[in-house]
Amino acid sequence: MSEDNQLDNDPERTLITLEQLSQTIEVMTSVVNRLRQHLSEQLKAQIETQHKARESAKQETKQTAQRNCAAAETPPAHAESTINPPQSSKSQDRESFVVEIRQQENEPVRKSSKTLH
Numbered sequence: 001m002s003e004d005n006q007l008d009n010d011p012e013r014t015l016i017t018l019e020q021l022s023q024t025i026e027v028m029t030s031v032v033n034r035l036r037q038h039l040s041e042q043l044k045a046q047i048e049t050q051h052k053a054r055e056s057a058k059q060e061t062k063q064t065a066q067r068n069c070a071a072a073e074t075p076p077a078h079a080e081s082t083i084n085p086p087q088s089s090k091s092q093d094r095e096s097f098v099v100e101i102r103q104q105e106n107e108p109v110r111k112s113s114k115t116l117h
Helices: 002-008 011-073 077-083
Strands: none
């Protein structure tokens, strides 16, 4: 038993153990730093991707709005000829308008409530 205590109290062995612990800590610190760097790069790439997606969505929305405005300003030629046939010059002074015809949804017919006795 006294030999075991001597081995545990050996200063050289303690120094070796401390050196191994120091090296282990250095390796672990290096690994943690590389993981941090990798995660930072991934987050940066993700933010850039989201930013690009937002920008392209904004551009698509802007283009769609421009197309809708252009379509609203210039009605199709065939629609005007069927809605407003050519008339005399006096009738051309009138304002034109668009009529929207929509079918209304019928509400379902409810059955009369029956009471059972």
